[in-house]
Amino acid sequence: MTSLSEKGGGTFSGIKLLLCENPLPPIDEAITAAQTEIARSNYYTEPYSAPLRQLISRQIGAPEHLIHINAGSELILRQLFDRFGQQVHLLTPTYVLFPEIARRHTEQRLLPERDFAFDLGDLIIPDGTTLAVIVNPNNPNGGIFDMAPLPDLLRRHPQTRFLVDEAFIGLAGQSVAHLVPEFPNLLVTRTLSKAHSLAGFRVGYGIFPEAIADDLNSHNDAYPLARPSQAAAIATLQHEDQIHARAARLQAWTEALAAELRALGVRTYPTHTYFFLADFAPHDAAELAERLRSRDILIKPLNDPALGPGFMRITTALPEDNRRFVDTLREVLAHA
Structure with a gap:
């Protein structure tokens, strides 16, 4: 792999x-918060990491029930591809995991002669695409996309789900997480491993339409994070x-x-x-x-x-x- x-x-x-x-x-506040919770690690966290979900909800402007938290965003991505990855369309080069876990995929290349820049208005969605993936900022080149064309794409392709992976959004770029309540075919994933320096704590989350969020929450552990991980995540997000x-x-x-x-x-x-x-x-x-x-x-x-x-x-x-x-x-x- x-x-x-x-x-x-x-x-x-x-x-x-x-x-x-x-x-x-990690920032000092995250380290202190995690150390404090170590002594209470004989107890579970709140179901579905409720305090963290509430904080994320306030910060991104999306309802709490649309948020799914799990132990790292890769687990969430794998579950999304398992459900919707029958025919995936990728902007390449991209995160190496995606072609691995897509059952089938097509590609639209980002070109080095254009410094890997790309106008999403030129995105062509092949017939039969079940999942179109946009990584913003893009991995591996670090460029960002102007996300203004996304709502039109979502409207023109209602049968295709669009996954916007915002793993590096804490560094740059325009988030679209606040659009999820408006569009039933928009999925957004994030992690606290990158800008927030919490890779070893394994904290990922997604903002999804209600049916998908409910499905993931009901088919995963209701206590996905260790107490130190949840505490570190909350402390970090409180000091953006x-x-x-x-x-x-x-x-x-x-x-x-x-x-x-x-x-x-x-x-x-x-x-x-x-x-x-x-x-x-x-x-x-x-x-x-x-x-x-x-x-x-x-x-x-x-x-x-x-x-x-x-x-x-x-x-x-x-x-x-x-x-x-x-x-x-x-x-x-x-x-x-």
């Missing part, structure tokens, strides 16, 4: 520049000002890192997140990644045949680790 490579490096102890993990730890400030810092580090790579002759593409795509051609990204790993730097090639072997996705680390990465990369390129 190639999607396993999205989940970081496990016990790898060197510098990690993989996509999924935010290099910043800090998350926004951290997002700006992460993007500044990302832009500085991309500039360093361009100085080495590497082509990079625009991003609004803490990761970006780089084309190392004529070098082979897989070979570079292997050489970097031997020097305790974990990174991965994109492995998208349509783009070629030079593409690699790069996530910012902390500035001191970025400096070590650039210095090591300079040596590796010199001997490649």
Whole structure:
């Protein structure tokens, strides 16, 4: 399963520049809240994580009964694809999990010569599509879509469900979660693993039409989160000002890192997140990644045949680790 490579490096102890993990730890308030709840871990949380659902409802402007919470957004995505993934339409390159779990899928390519930018008004939904997927900001390039055309798409294709995966919406982009009550074919998924630095706490949620939210809530554990996870999530969402400030810092580090790579002759593409795509051609990204790993730097090639072997996705680390990465990369390129 190639999607396993999205989940970081496990016990790898060197510098990690993989996509999924935010290099910043949880905010202090989240750590304190989780520590406080550890001593009460002999008790379940409230059913369906009610306090967290209520907070999310207030923040996004959608009714509480339309919110489903589970242990990470991947579990929710897999359940949605199991129900609606008979014929999936993807904007590619995209999150590697989606082609894996779609029973069948079609693609509409985002083009490097356009910096992977795309007008959703040009989205073509093939006949028979059961699920159309939009990732905003997009993974793996970090670009954002103008979501203004979405309501028209929803109206023109009432038999197709549209999944908008907002895993990185805490970093940039225009959320459409508030539109879910208006459109019965709109599904929105989110996670607190990215901008909110809670990947290890496993907190994901979705905003769905009532029948789908009821179905997921009634067919899942009513107590999906550990008490420390729920407490960390609530504390983090109560301090979104800090998350926004951290997002700006992460993007500044990302832009500085991309500039360093361009100085080495590497082509990079625009991003609004803490990761970006780089084309190392004529070098082979897989070979570079292997050489970097031997020097305790974990990174991965994109492995998208349509783009070629030079593409690699790069996530910012902390500035001191970025400096070590650039210095090591300079040596590796010199001997490649």
